[in-house]
Amino acid sequence: MKKLFLIPLTFMLFKQNNCLAQDIIPYGLTPNARQVEWYxxxxxxxxxxxxxxxxxxxxxxxxxxxxxxxxPTDLNIDQWAKTLKAAGIPNGILTAKHADGFCLWPSAxxxxxxxNSPWKNGKGDVVKEFTEAFSRNGLKASVYLGPHxxxxxxxxEYSIAKYKQYxxxxxxELMGNYGPIWETWWDGAGADELTTPVYSSWSKIVHELQPNCVIFGTxxxxxxxxxxxxxxxxxxAGDPCWSTIDSASIRDEAANIKYLNQGELDGDAYIPAETDVSIRPSWFYHQEEDKMVKTTKELWDIYCQSVGRNSVLLLNLPPDRRGQLSPIDSTNVVQLRxxxxETFGNNLLKGAQIKSKNGRGGQYVETTLLDNxxxxxxxxxxKQTTDEITFTMSDKKEFDCLMIQEVIQLGHRTTGWEVDYSQDGKRWTTISETKGRxxxxxxxxxxxxxxxxxxIRLRITxxxxxxxxxxxxxYKQSLLFT
Incomplete structure (x- = not known):
C-alpha cells in the first residue's frame, strides 16, 4: 500500500489566484525545504x-x-565569486579539509x-576569506570537511572514538564561526570505518548550528x-533518475553504483542525486591539464545529463597556485550559462493553442505550462493519471531540444511519458529519444x-x-553548443 506524506510546507509553495492549492494532495515522499532550495x-x-x-x-x-x-601567491576569492555570478551558479563548496587532513583554516x-604555512606568515584563513567573499557577492558558501x-x-594514538571527537x-568550528553554511559534503572515500553512530553525532552538530544546511551523505x-x-x-545521472531510494540498499556503494545512479521509484527515503564532475581530468589544479579543460559543448552535454535528469550538477573549478581560477575554466563555464x-530563453511553443484530453481546468489550465x-x-x-496535451503552433518551427518539469513538492507522480510531432495534426511520429521516458x-x-x-503532443502514459x-x-539549442 502506498504511503501518503502530507507536508504543510508543500501547500505554502503554491499560491494561485490568492488561494492555496490544497485540493492537490502530495503523493508519496516529498522534499524538505532544504532539498527544494538545493534543486x-x-x-x-x-x-x-x-x-x-x-x-x-x-x-x-x-x-x-x-x-x-x-x-598562494595571489589568492583572490572575489574572482571565484565573480566567475560564479557570471555563470549563474549560486553556491560554492570549498574543500576546507581534504583527505590529506590539511585544514584551510587555523583550527584549534x-x-x-x-x-603553519608561509602564506600570510601563518595568519591567514582561507575559509574566512571564502565565506566573506561569497557573502559580499550574494552567493551561498558551503564546505567539504573530509571524514577520512x-x-x-x-x-x-589514533582511534575512531578520538577521531569522532576531533x-x-x-x-x-566551521558550522559556528563562519556565518551561514548551505551544504556540507561527507565524502565516503576511505571512510568505511566511520559507522552510523559516528555520523549521528556529527549530524546533530550540523542541525544544531546550521539547521538549513544540506548534508551530502554516503x-x-x-x-x-x-x-x-x-x-x-x-x-x-541515470535514466530514469528517481529522487527516492531504498536507504538500506545503498550502504555498499561499490555493489550499488547503478542503484545510486537511478534511485528507486517508491523508495523509503527522499535522497536525490548530486552529480559531481571536474572541469579538468583531475580534481586539483595541475598546469599540464590546461589543454584538457572541458569545452562549453562538453559542459552542455554534462548539464543535460545531470540537471536535465532530475539531478543537481556539482562542477569542480580548481583554483591554481596563485589562488585564482584559470581563464579557460572561467570562460567555458560562463559560456555554458x-x-x-539562449536555449531556454525562447520556448517555441509560446503562443500556441493548447488542448488537453483530461485537463482539470480552473487555476490548473494548460497555459500554466508556458507561463514560466x-x-x-x-x-x-x-483519478486521471494519463493525458494527452496537444500544442498547435501558428506555423512550422524547427527544434532539437525539449524540457519538462514536474512539481517536486507533490512527489513523483508521472512515471511514463512520450512526445510526438505532426505536420497536419492527424499523423503523428514519436520522437524516438522520448520513447519509454x-x-x-x-x-x-x-x-x-x-x-x-x-x-506537438505530450502524452502522459x-x-x-x-x-x-x-x-x-x-527549443533550439544555442550555437555555442554546436
Missing part, C-alpha cells in the same frame, strides 16, 4: 584547493606533505593547517543525508536531431497520481 540551484561549484594544489601530480595526498608547501585542534583524514591516521570539534551517513552520490564522477540562457511561473502548474481531473522530477531535458513541425507539471517546451 533550485541546479549547478553548484566545487573548489578543490589545498596542499595537493602545490604537489606535483597529486590529487589524494597521504597526509605527510609539509604545510610549508601551501603558499591540529597543527596541520594554514597557521590520512594525517590523523598517522598519529600513534572531527566534531572541527565541524563546530555509505553509513545516508540516514542523515539530504542528497546522495550519483555513483560516478563523470557527470551523468550564456548558452543555457514556479507558482502555477497543470494537472488533470481526479519514465521520471521527470525537477527537470528533464531531451535532445535530438532537428525536427520541423507545427503540432503512466502515473501513480494525477500529473502535476510546471512547464513544458521545445
Amino acid at each position: 533550485n540551484q541546479e549547478i553548484i561549484a566545487f573548489f578543490h584547493f589545498g596542499l595537493n594544489t602545490y604537489e606535483e601530480f597529486v590529487n589524494e595526498g597521504d597526509g605527510k606533505a609539509s604545510t610549508s608547501l601551501f603558499n 585542534y591540529t597543527d596541520y593547517n594554514v597557521k 583524514d590520512r594525517h590523523e591516521h598517522l598519529h600513534p 572531527y566534531g570539534n572541527q565541524l563546530r 555509505k553509513n551517513s545516508y540516514r542523515f543525508a539530504d542528497v546522495r552520490w550519483v555513483g560516478n564522477e563523470s557527470g551523468f 550564456q548558452g543555457i540562457n 511561473s514556479t507558482e502555477t502548474f497543470y494537472t488533470t481531473k481526479d 519514465q521520471s521527470i522530477g525537477h527537470k528533464w531535458i531531451v535532445r535530438f536531431e532537428p525536427i520541423e513541425a507545427k503540432y 503512466k502515473g501513480q497520481a494525477t500529473p502535476a507539471l510546471h512547464s513544458f517546451g521545445i
Whole structure:
C-alpha cells in the first residue's frame, strides 16, 4: 500500500489566484525545504584547493606533505565569486579539509593547517576569506570537511572514538564561526570505518548550528543525508533518475553504483542525486591539464545529463597556485550559462493553442505550462493519471531540444511519458529519444536531431497520481553548443 506524506510546507509553495492549492494532495515522499532550495540551484561549484594544489601530480595526498608547501601567491576569492555570478551558479563548496587532513583554516585542534604555512606568515584563513567573499557577492558558501583524514591516521594514538571527537570539534568550528553554511559534503572515500553512530553525532552538530544546511551523505551517513552520490564522477545521472531510494540498499556503494545512479521509484527515503564532475581530468589544479579543460559543448552535454535528469550538477573549478581560477575554466563555464540562457530563453511553443484530453481546468489550465511561473502548474481531473496535451503552433518551427518539469513538492507522480510531432495534426511520429521516458522530477531535458513541425503532443502514459507539471517546451539549442 502506498504511503501518503502530507507536508504543510508543500501547500505554502503554491499560491494561485490568492488561494492555496490544497485540493492537490502530495503523493508519496516529498522534499524538505532544504532539498527544494538545493534543486533550485541546479549547478553548484566545487573548489578543490589545498596542499595537493602545490604537489606535483597529486590529487589524494597521504597526509605527510609539509604545510610549508601551501603558499598562494595571489589568492583572490572575489574572482571565484565573480566567475560564479557570471555563470549563474549560486553556491560554492570549498574543500576546507581534504583527505590529506590539511585544514584551510587555523583550527584549534591540529597543527596541520594554514597557521603553519608561509602564506600570510601563518595568519591567514582561507575559509574566512571564502565565506566573506561569497557573502559580499550574494552567493551561498558551503564546505567539504573530509571524514577520512590520512594525517590523523598517522598519529600513534589514533582511534575512531578520538577521531569522532576531533572531527566534531572541527565541524563546530566551521558550522559556528563562519556565518551561514548551505551544504556540507561527507565524502565516503576511505571512510568505511566511520559507522552510523559516528555520523549521528556529527549530524546533530550540523542541525544544531546550521539547521538549513544540506548534508551530502554516503555509505553509513545516508540516514542523515539530504542528497546522495550519483555513483560516478563523470557527470551523468541515470535514466530514469528517481529522487527516492531504498536507504538500506545503498550502504555498499561499490555493489550499488547503478542503484545510486537511478534511485528507486517508491523508495523509503527522499535522497536525490548530486552529480559531481571536474572541469579538468583531475580534481586539483595541475598546469599540464590546461589543454584538457572541458569545452562549453562538453559542459552542455554534462548539464543535460545531470540537471536535465532530475539531478543537481556539482562542477569542480580548481583554483591554481596563485589562488585564482584559470581563464579557460572561467570562460567555458560562463559560456555554458550564456548558452543555457539562449536555449531556454525562447520556448517555441509560446503562443500556441493548447488542448488537453483530461485537463482539470480552473487555476490548473494548460497555459500554466508556458507561463514560466514556479507558482502555477497543470494537472488533470481526479483519478486521471494519463493525458494527452496537444500544442498547435501558428506555423512550422524547427527544434532539437525539449524540457519538462514536474512539481517536486507533490512527489513523483508521472512515471511514463512520450512526445510526438505532426505536420497536419492527424499523423503523428514519436520522437524516438522520448520513447519509454519514465521520471521527470525537477527537470528533464531531451535532445535530438532537428525536427520541423507545427503540432506537438505530450502524452502522459503512466502515473501513480494525477500529473502535476510546471512547464513544458521545445527549443533550439544555442550555437555555442554546436
